[in-house]
Amino acid sequence: MTPAGVKTGLDSSRPSLAPYLLSLPVFLLFVSIVLIPIVMTVLLSFHDWGQYKGIEPVFILKNWREIWSDSYFHEMFARTFRIAIAVTVLTALFGAPEAYILNRMRSPWRGIFLLIILGPLLISVVARTLGWALLFGGNSGVVNKALMNLGLISSPTPFMFTETGVIVALTHVLMPYMVLAVWASLQRLDPQIENAAVSLGASQFTILRRIVLPQVIPGILSGAIIVFALAASAFATPAIIGGRRLKVASTLAYDEFLNTLNWPLGAAVATLLLLALIFIIVISNRLVERRYGEMMQ
Amino acid sequence: MPFLVLDRLTKHFGAQIAVDNVSLAVEKGEFISLLGPSGCGKTTTLQMIAGFVRPTSGAITLEDKDLLAIKPNQRGLGIVFQSYALFPHMTAAENVAFGLEMQGIDREERRRRVTEALELVGLSAFADRYPRKMSGGQQQRVALARALVIRPQILLLDEPLSNLDAKLREDMQIELRQIQRTVGTTTILVTHDQAEAMALSDRIVVMNQGRVEQIGPPHETYERPATAFVASFLGKTNQIEAEVAPGGGRASLGSVTWPIPPHHEGRVVLSIRPEKIGFADPGNGALTGTVKTRIFQGNHWLYQVDTAGGLITVIRQNSGEKVPAEGEIVGIAWNASDMGVRAVRGAMA
Numbered sequence: 031m032t033p034a035g036v037k038t039g040l041d042s043s044r045p046s047l048a049p050y051l052l053s054l055p056v057f058l059l060f061v062s063i064v065l066i067p068i069v070m071t072v073l074l075s076f077h078d079w080g081q082y083k084g085i086e087p088v089f090i091l092k093n094w095r096e097i098w099s100d101s102y103f104h105e106m107f108a109r110t111f112r113i114a115i116a117v118t119v120l121t122a123l124f125g126a127p128e129a130y131i132l133n134r135m136r137s138p139w140r141g142i143f144l145l146i147i148l149g150p151l152l153i154s155v156v157a158r159t160l161g162w163a164l165l166f167g168g169n170s171g172v173v174n175k176a177l178m179n180l181g182l183i184s185s186p187t188p189f190m191f192t193e194t195g196v197i198v199a200l201t202h203v204l205m206p207y208m209v210l211a212v213w214a215s216l217q218r219l220d221p222q223i224e225n226a227a228v229s230l231g232a233s234q235f236t237i238l239r240r241i242v243l244p245q246v247i248p249g250i251l252s253g254a255i256i257v258f259a260l261a262a263s264a265f266a267t268p269a270i271i272g273g274r275r276l277k278v279a280s281t282l283a284y285d286e287f288l289n290t291l292n293w294p295l296g297a298a299v300a301t302l303l304l305l306a307l308i309f310i311i312v313i314s315n316r317l318v319e320r321r322y323g324e325m326m327q
Numbered sequence: 328m329p330f331l332v333l334d335r336l337t338k339h340f341g342a343q344i345a346v347d348n349v350s351l352a353v354e355k356g357e358f359i360s361l362l363g364p365s366g367c368g369k370t371t372t373l374q375m376i377a378g379f380v381r382p383t384s385g386a387i388t389l390e391d392k393d394l395l396a397i398k399p400n401q402r403g404l405g406i407v408f409q410s411y412a413l414f415p416h417m418t419a420a421e422n423v424a425f426g427l428e429m430q431g432i433d434r435e436e437r438r439r440r441v442t443e444a445l446e447l448v449g450l451s452a453f454a455d456r457y458p459r460k461m462s463g464g465q466q467q468r469v470a471l472a473r474a475l476v477i478r479p480q481i482l483l484l485d486e487p488l489s490n491l492d493a494k495l496r497e498d499m500q501i502e503l504r505q506i507q508r509t510v511g512t513t514t515i516l517v518t519h520d521q522a523e524a525m526a527l528s529d530r531i532v533v534m535n536q537g538r539v540e541q542i543g544p545p546h547e548t549y550e551r552p553a554t555a556f557v558a559s560f561l562g563k564t565n566q567i568e569a570e571v572a573p574g575g576g577r578a579s580l581g582s583v584t585w586p587i588p589p590h591h592e593g594r595v596v597l598s599i600r601p602e603k604i605g606f607a608d609p610g611n612g613a614l615t616g617t618v619k620t621r622i623f624q625g626n627h628w629l630y631q632v633d634t635a636g637g638l639i640t641v642i643r644q645n646s647g648e649k650v651p652a653e654g655e656i657v658g659i660a661w662n663a664s665d666m667g668v669r670a671v672r673g674a675m676a
Contacts, residue, residue, distance in 0.1 A: 047485040225379050226412035228400045230477060232425035240425075 051125055070305070075298035092164075093298035103299070109304070110278040113197055114262035120201040121249050121257045125208030130242070132209070133216040151206050155266045162199040163270055166190050191275045199271050200261050208253040213248025221298065251318045260306055281301040328391070330355040330513055331376075331481060344539035345371045348536035353515070358507055360516045363558070365676035369517045369661060372481055372534075376515065389480060400429075405474030405512070409486040411466045413458040419469045420454040421447065426477040444476040445469075447506060464495045471503070475510060483505070484516040488523060500526050500656075521561050533557050541596055558598050563603070567597045567636035568671065578668065581592050581635050583614050583615065587668045590624035598667040601629075601642040604659050605622065613637075613658030621653050632659055 043115035054319040075093055078086040097103045132143055152159055165172045176188040189195035218241070227237045272278065275287070279299055288298030329352035338346040346368040353359050361369035374380040376387060378399030386396040390670040392587050394402065413422050418533040427437045444453050446466035460468050467487060474482060487503075504527050507514050518524050524531050525545040533548065533556075550664040552558035556577045557565070569585070576589045578597060587595065607613040616634030623629075628650060631639040641659060643650075651657050 056542075071637055147499070220410050220412055222408045222410050222412035223414060226406065226408060226473075227414075227425070228379070229377060229402075229404060229406040229472070231400050231403070232402060233428035236429070245414075 031106065036278045071297045072190055072301050074294055077292045077294040077297075078290055079292050083092045093295045095245055096295065097298055097302060106277055106282055107279060107302070107306075109193065109276070110280075111306075113193060113200065113268075113278060114258050116193075116197045117200045117204060117261040118254045118258045121205050121208040122254055126212045126246065127206050127255065128248050129209045129212035130203075130246075131214055131240075133213060147209050148206050150203075155203055156270070158203055159267045159270045162195070162202065163190065167193055190271060191273050193276065196268050196269045196276065196278075197300055199214070200264055200267050201265055203264075204257045204260055207256045208250075210257065211253030212249045219245055233276075248318060248322045251314070251322075255261070255314055255318075259311055262307055263303060328351060330357075330390060330517075331394075332386075332388045333372070334388070335375070336375060336387065337374065337383050338368070338375060338380060339383045341676070344537050349385075349534075349539055350535075351532060351539070351542065353513060355512050355513055357456040358504075358514045358516070358527060359531045359546070360518055360528040360531045361530050361534055362518055362521060362524040362560075363540075365519055366536075367534040367538040369519075370485060370535050372643055373485055373515065373517045374422045377404055377406055377483055387537070395463065396476070396621075403477065403479055404415075405477060405479030405480050406483045407467075407470045407474050407485065407487045409489060411458075411470040411490075413466055413469055413473070415458050417459055418455050419450060419461070422458070422469055423473045423476050428475060430477065434454040434496065440476055446470040447475065448472045448502075448510070452584060463491055467491065467499065467504070471506070473514065473659040475506075481513060482514040484511045484514065486518055487516070489520070503527060525561075535560070552598070555596070555598075555669070558667065563640055563642075564598045565601060565639045567599070569595055569597055569636070571595055571607045580614065583612060585666065589633050591670065593669060594671045595668050596671055598669075599661050599665060603665040604639070606641075606643070606649075606660045607658040609656050609658040611658065613660040615658050617651050618651050618655050618657060621651070632657065634659070 062095060074085075076089045076091070078088050078090055078092060079084070128147065132140060132147070133226070135143060148270045166174075170186075171189065171190060173182075177183045187194070189198065216298040223245075224237055225318045227241045232240065263280055264278075264283065268276070269281050269284070272281065274285075280303065282294045283303070286299060290296075328573075330477060331353040331502055333351040336346055336349045337344070349372055351359070351459050360629060361372060363369050371380055375382045376394070378394075380396070382395065406471045414425065417425065421669055422439045422443050423520070424437050427440060432440070441454075442451070442578045445454055448471055448522070450465060450468050450472065453465060453469075456465075458469065461469065467490075470487070471644050484503075488499050492557060500523060507527075516524070516527060528545055531545050531548050532542050533666065535556045540556045541548055543551075543553075547558065548624050549561050552561060552564070555566075558564045567580065570579045571577070571587070571593060572584060575592060576586065577584045578587045578591070579585075587597075611613045614636065616632040616639065619631045619632050619638065621628060623645075628643045630643070630651070632639045632641055641660060
């Protein structure tokens with residue numbers, strides 16, 4: 031570049047091309063591997079499909095109408111979001127206290143337990159889920175035996191191929207994301223604030239409920255959004271624990287693509303899942319920001 | 328009977344001694360400053376009174392009651408923290424009301440007292456603001472109102488002004504003093520800023536390395552520092568080493584002599600404040616030296632005079648008197664009564 035060119039680049043009064051040129055490669059990458067496939071999937075969902083004729087590139091609403099009218103799809107989407115909501119609530123219930131306890135630990139315990147919580151992220155989801163499948167397996171599975179010996183249940187509860195099983199396994203798999211989000215917001219707390227509450231006569235429980243919890247709620251909510259999105263679109267865990275019998279949106283889309291070979295219907299399911307997730311996440315983000323924006327900025 | 332008594336208070340952190348045998352008696356309504364450099368144990372002392380740190384040994388009594396036996400959340404002390412430690416999810420009024428709520432005071436009375444407290448610190452118009460939307464000075468006032476509204480027996484201030492800029496800090500000092508006079512709460516201030524301590528306190532406790540160096544009213548502590556540390560920490564001090572003349576009663580440096588208390592012998596250190604030194608003609612019994620630097624600082628001149636006793640700092644008011652130039656040979660002199668004398672190593676007589 032000539033010196034004159036450099037000068038132009040630094041001149042703030044004239045818009046410079048440099049930032050655009052510099053971000054062009056990554057923009058092209060994003061367009062080619064994210065945007066184009068999504069647009070193609072959306073277009074695919076409007077195509078026709080027949081057992082013998084295959085995919086016909088026409089524009090019809092057949093697949094969308096099928097999803098809209100067939101109660102099988104309603105049930106399947108309802109199950110997907112039921113699981114996602116249950117997993118989100120459970121990770122919040124366990125993850126938030128976990129993060130708080132972790133935050134109050136002293137070194138070296140804090141580092142060790144943080145590693146224990148985050149360590150599973152380094153292991154493949156498939157491996158972790160297969161671990162749960164082993165624990166759940168059959169009426170004489172380890173989990174059932176343990177629960178019966180503790181007297182919590184009288185007869186074996188089926189975990190494999192049930193929503194309960196999927197929820198338990200997904201909760202475990204996604205817990206680190208919640209712990210990390212809450213942990214991050216706990217790190218921002220001023221340690222003197224708890225002392226201030228003590229000096230004003232608050233008990234430990236009051237401090238947790240009135241001082242700490244309200245301040246980490248934005249962290250819990252952002253963790254909840256991440257966990258919800260990951261749970262609703264999870265594939266490996268529902269595929270292994272839920273199997274063929276208990277389908278969720280992602281495993282159904284997979285089956286339509288790879289088993290039935292009805293790509294357009296699979297594309298419609300995938301598109302609907304994507305749209306529903308975007309809608310829910312944007313709305314909840316809005317709500318979080320409106321409620322906590324002024325206070326937390 | 329003193330109101331608050333610290334009796335041989337000591338705190339060890341492992342092998343490190345943070346607070347060493349600190350004893351202090353505070354009268355009701357008094358404003359006391361714990362002053363010292365960072366790491367001198369002043370904050371740890373405050374935290375032991377507040378109950379956030381348990382002393383290794385020693386006792387704290389408040390109106391003859393053992394304070395250490397009372398849980399920190401039952402002590403009823405008002406504390407203002409360096410970071411203010413306001414509850415960010417509550418408005419100014421809710422912050423102030425929190426302590427009253429904990430005391431189970433009913434809604435009507437609570438509202439009345441919150442309004443009163445915010446009025447006291449001049450923040451009535453900001454009751455419904457969140458802390459993040461307030462300036463540092465305003466947050467500071469909310470923190471003060473929150474501590475005072477519970478009518479604490481003692482108000483503890485932990486470096487409350489150190490996060491404010493210089494101008495605001497001066498304003499807040501005056502205001503803090505006025506508020507404390509109005510309310511009459513016994514107050515303990517922790518600070519490393521000697522000007523702040525002198526401006527606000529009835530008495531200053533100068534601390535160093537966990538120990539109390541001197542306790543006294545600001546003016547007295549400044550004028551008659553008990554130890555070398557206090558002399559150098561409070562304001563600027565010139566220290567001149569001199570020889571006790573044979574027979575005692577006089578200290579000499581070359582041909583210049585000063586009267587000193589008769590019991591000194593050997594070598595002594597004379598300490599003299601820069602603003603107590605005046606210029607005189609060279610010779611004639613005055614210490615002679617060359618003006619090395621001369622700096623104009625608005626209301627006063629700051630000189631460094633190179634003498635046989637080392638570099639001496641002199642401060643003269645900008646009152647129109649004759650101003651020696653750099654390089655000029657001058658005599659410097661002072662009243663013997665303004666001068667401190669102590670043995671070379673050890674405490675002052």
